[in-house]
Amino acid sequence: MAYDKLLTRNLGKPNSATLDAYQASGGYQGLRRVFKEFTPEKFVEEVKASGLRGRGGAGFPAGVKWGFLPKGLEVPRYLCVNADESEPGTFKDRLLIEQDPHLVLEGIIASAWAIGCHTAFFYIRGEFHKGARIFQKAIEEAYAKGLLGRNILGSGFDLDLIVYRGAGAYICGEETALLESLEGKRGLPRIKPPFPAVVGLYGCPTIINNVETLANVTLIAERGAAWFAAIGRPKNTGPKLFCVSGHVARPGVYEAPLGIPMKELIEMAGGMMRPDRPLKAVVPGGSSMKILPAAKCDVLMDFDSLAAAGTSLGSAGMFVMDSGTCMVDALWNVCRFYAHESCGQCTPCREGTGWFVKILKRLERGDGVPDDVELLDNVASRVEGNTICPFGEAVAWPVQSYVKEFRDEFQEHVTRRGCPLAAAAAR
Amino acid sequence: MSLPVSTETDRQIDGLLGRFPQRGSALLPALHLIQAEKGHIPLEAMDYIAGKIGVSPAFVAGVVSFYTMFQQTPIGRHHIQVCCTLPCALRGAGSVMGYLERKLGIRRGGTTPDGKFTLSAVECLGACDTAPMFQINEEEYGQLDERRIDAILASLK
Ligand SMILES: Cc1cc2nc3c(=O)[nH]c(=O)nc-3n(C[C@H](O)[C@H](O)[C@H](O)COP(=O)(O)O)c2cc1C
Numbered sequence: 001m002a003y004d005k006l007l008t009r010n011l012g013k014p015n016s017a018t019l020d021a022y023q024a025s026g027g028y029q030g031l032r033r034v035f036k037e038f039t040p041e042k043f044v045e046e047v048k049a050s051g052l053r054g055r056g057g058a059g060f061p062a063g064v065k066w067g068f069l070p071k072g073l074e075v076p077r078y079l080c081v082n083a084d085e086s087e088p089g090t091f092k093d094r095l096l097i098e099q100d101p102h103l104v105l106e107g108i109i110a111s112a113w114a115i116g117c118h119t120a121f122f123y124i125r126g127e128f129h130k131g132a133r134i135f136q137k138a139i140e141e142a143y144a145k146g147l148l149g150r151n152i153l154g155s156g157f158d159l160d161l162i163v164y165r166g167a168g169a170y171i172c173g174e175e176t177a178l179l180e181s182l183e184g185k186r187g188l189p190r191i192k193p194p195f196p197a198v199v200g201l202y203g204c205p206t207i208i209n210n211v212e213t214l215a216n217v218t219l220i221a222e223r224g225a226a227w228f229a230a231i232g233r234p235k236n237t238g239p240k241l242f243c244v245s246g247h248v249a250r251p252g253v254y255e256a257p258l259g260i261p262m263k264e265l266i267e268m269a270g271g272m273m274r275p276d277r278p279l280k281a282v283v284p285g286g287s288s289m290k291i292l293p294a295a296k297c298d299v300l301m302d303f304d305s306l307a308a309a310g311t312s313l314g315s316a317g318m319f320v321m322d323s324g325t326c327m328v329d330a331l332w333n334v335c336r337f338y339a340h341e342s343c344g345q346c347t348p349c350r351e352g353t354g355w356f357v358k359i360l361k362r363l364e365r366g367d368g369v370p371d372d373v374e375l376l377d378n379v380a381s382r383v384e385g386n387t388i389c390p391f392g393e394a395v396a397w398p399v400q401s402y403v404k405e406f407r408d409e410f411q412e413h414v415t416r417r418g419c420p421l422a423a424a425a426a427r
Numbered sequence: 428m429s430l431p432v433s434t435e436t437d438r439q440i441d442g443l444l445g446r447f448p449q450r451g452s453a454l455l456p457a458l459h460l461i462q463a464e465k466g467h468i469p470l471e472a473m474d475y476i477a478g479k480i481g482v483s484p485a486f487v488a489g490v491v492s493f494y495t496m497f498q499q500t501p502i503g504r505h506h507i508q509v510c511c512t513l514p515c516a517l518r519g520a521g522s523v524m525g526y527l528e529r530k531l532g533i534r535r536g537g538t539t540p541d542g543k544f545t546l547s548a549v550e551c552l553g554a555c556d557t558a559p560m561f562q563i564n565e566e567e568y569g570q571l572d573e574r575r576i577d578a579i580l581a582s583l584k
Contacts, residue, residue: 076448088512088551119448126459126496127552129565162446167455168495170550184454184480186493202449245514245555252556287513287551319514319555333513337550343493 006219006231006239007212008255010100017134019141022102028147030221034110035155043114047217049225051237056082056173056210057286057315059303062217066115068197069205078206079117080182081108081214083124083131084166084173087286088337089317092241093211095253097124097131100215101138105161107214109142109152110221112159115207119160123178126167136163170341174389175208177343188345189389212241232258236302244269246319247277258302265301266320277322281405285314287334288394290401311401326421327406328413331398332360338395349392352383356399363410366418373410376403431471436464440479454480454490458497467498495549503538503545505583508562511548514555523559523571524548530576544580 005011015021022028034043048063069077081104085093096104112120122139124132139161142148150158164182166172172181176190179201200206216238220228229237236258242265245251249270256265262282266272272279279294284301290311292299299309306313321330339353359376362368376399384396403410412420430437439460443453454476461472468491477484491497507527511520528534531544538545554560557569568579 085553086551089514089555090551091553091555094553125553126494127562130567164452165456165459166494167459167497168549169493181455182452183449184451184490186490243555245558246517251514251518251558317514317555319517321517325517330513330517333511333516337512340550 003255003257005255007096007103007215007241008100008253010103011095016099017101017138019102019138019145019147022100026222027102028106028153030218030223031106031110031147032153034113034221035153035157040114040116043110043221046225047111047114047220050220050228051225051235052213052216052220052228053236053238053303054210055212055216055240055316056208057087057288059313062209062213065197065209066111066207068195069115069207070198073205075204076119076202077115077117078201078204079108079112079115079120080175080178080201080206080208081120081122082173082175082178082208082210083122083128083135084170084178085128085211085315086125086170086173087288087315087317088334089245089283089286089319090243090315091245092243092253092316094128094131095241096211096215097128098134101135102142103215103218104135104211105138105142105147106221107217108161109147109159111207111209111214111217113152113155113157117207118158119162121182121201122161122163123172123182124163124165125172126165132163132165139163169343170337171343171389171391174391176389178208179206186343188343189391191388233300233302233305236304240301240316242301243315243317244320245317247273247322247325248320249273256301259300259305262297262299262301262318265318269320272320272322274322274324277324279320280323280325281321281327282318283321283398284316284318285312286317287319287337287398289314290397291405293405324421326364326419327402327409328360328364328419329422331402332357332364334398335360335395338391342391342395346387346392348383348386349395352379352392353395355379356395363413364419364422366413368414368417370414372414373403373407376410431469431475432461432464436460440476444479450480451482454482454487455494458487458491462497467501503542505543505563506545506547508547508549508552509535510550510552510554510558510560510562512551514551515558515560518558519571520559523561523576526573526576530580543583 010016044066052062053059169187171177172187174189177187181187196206240258242254254268281293283291303313335356339357342349342353344350380396380399383392440457473487474484477487509524535548559571560569
């Protein structure tokens with residue numbers, strides 16, 4: 001199927017990160033159109049009509065979220081751009097930030113205008129040094145050309161945008177932890193409700209959107225809701241960046257409409273890395289989402305199709321595992337991540353992640369006991385649904401799904417006192 | 428009392444205090460500035476920044492210890508941070524770490540006696556397309572193998 005790239009259309013062009021190059025290829029025309037043809041309220045409706053769903057992980061419709069802002073309150077409203085990109089297997093926002101920052105910035109300005117925000121924050125994970133520098137430069141260019149600051153493009157709209165660097169904490173990608181971090185605190189998620197749209201940053205109404213979500217707003221500003229809604233599949237509209245990593249020949253970010261078959265994406269990434277090792281499993285949406293064994297990989301990559309398959313599109317961080325992969329070892333690695341990143345606030349998560357690591361380590365090392373596989377399930381069921389934020393599910397889901405789909409392999413680690421694959425490799 | 432940071436850093440921090448709707452937001456950027464100058468966040472600097480912002484030193488210590496990037500003790504000039512999370516592990520992060528441990532003669536978490544290198548295992552750096560990869564200070568290096576690692580380390584002073 002012929003598909004013209006939209007989100008990655010400027011990538012690879014010379015100086016793609018500069019304002020000059022961006023404008024030369026038609027950049028900021030969408031913003032001009034929106035200022036001229038819409039009111040803020042009408043543009044919120046336009047984004048609703050586009051069907052755009054958040055690209056940060058939960059897939060919540062962007063326009064609907066904007067509509068939750070309370071009306072008539074005389075307090076500031078904030079927009080926080082989520083550029084924390086910390087979900088293992090995810091590296092798409094980085095690409096836009098480093099190579100086409102103005103595509104994101106244009107969407108930020110249009111969105112801030114639509115929701116009546118005059119101070120916005122760009123929260124970027126601390127490790128993205130280069131991205132923070134490039135985005136800061138883009139902001140300075142925009143101020144110099146009247147695209148930020150007072151009376152943007154003569155519209156009467158004022159907006160300041162501040163880059164805020166995180167400092168190494170996965171949890172700060174969770175929207176309320178992000179707000180705490182922006183307030184200069186430890187990133188401990190808040191209890192919801194109240195939702196950030198009502199009580200957010202500094203206690204004021206706040207919208208948090210992912211980088212890629214806002215880049216899509218630029219496309220809607222340029223060409224309208226009806227055009228956007230025709231891309232992809234019903235209720236799963238628009239272009240999408242898919243991060244393909246692991247055992248494929250060419251790991252990378254691949255753009256396609258929502259709803260592309262998973263197998264086609266693997267082909268786009270060059271197929272399997274080693275011809276002698278067939279596909280064993282895929283995690284489609286970042287490490288927090290449930291794993292699909294090869295037999296269940298004939299799925300479409302969109303929110304609803306993957307939900308129907310028992311998993312989730314999440315952040316579209318899709319990692320591919322071949323037949324050489326030990327599922328116990330893989331899950332042990334994933335659980336070490338969550339044990340390290342748990343903020344420690346809720347007991348089930350703080351303690352449960354430690355249990356997972358301990359049990360998986362002894363299974364992999366050959367010290368497992370017969371009840372260990374049940375115990376993993378049991379602990380996961382006590383973490384899931386019992387924490388302040390969805391981090392609990394983010395670790396319970398991989399544990400439950402790896403065990404469910406590969407139970408025999410887990411049991412074998414007990415009966416054969418260790419990892420059959422590691423033993424084979426050592427021979 | 429003499430300042431625990433340079434007058435330039437002090438001036439930059441003063442600039443941060445009025446930058447946000449609430450003063451507390453200045454803490455993370457201030458800590459980044461302090462670490463950029465000192466290489467870590469010394470105790471005296473925690474007291475100093477607590478005073479500037481109007482929070483307790485214990486609050487600052489809590490924040491510093493929460494975030495992986497903030498160092499509480501001095502580390503080597505070159506901080507090698509090897510991504511060890513699954514997408515990198517699937518493509519050989521374990522071998523990269525093992526090679527570095529042998530080459531530098533230290534374990535992960537350690538610093539070479541000459542203070543040149545600190546070696547850390549870190550969680551996903553969002554660069555899985557270049558796996559296996561590491562970050563040294565602010566630079567990222569991907570598609571690592573032993574020859575490339577040798578060349579990278581040899582290029583560092
Ligand atoms: C543990 C955890 C980590 C998250 N990390 C990120 C992240 O790195 N980037 C992101 O955009 N959203 C992340 N999210 C989702 C955010 O909470 C939030 O839903 C999202 O930023 C909203 O933006 P969107 O509606 O545009 O997708 C995370 C959620 C959880 C529970």
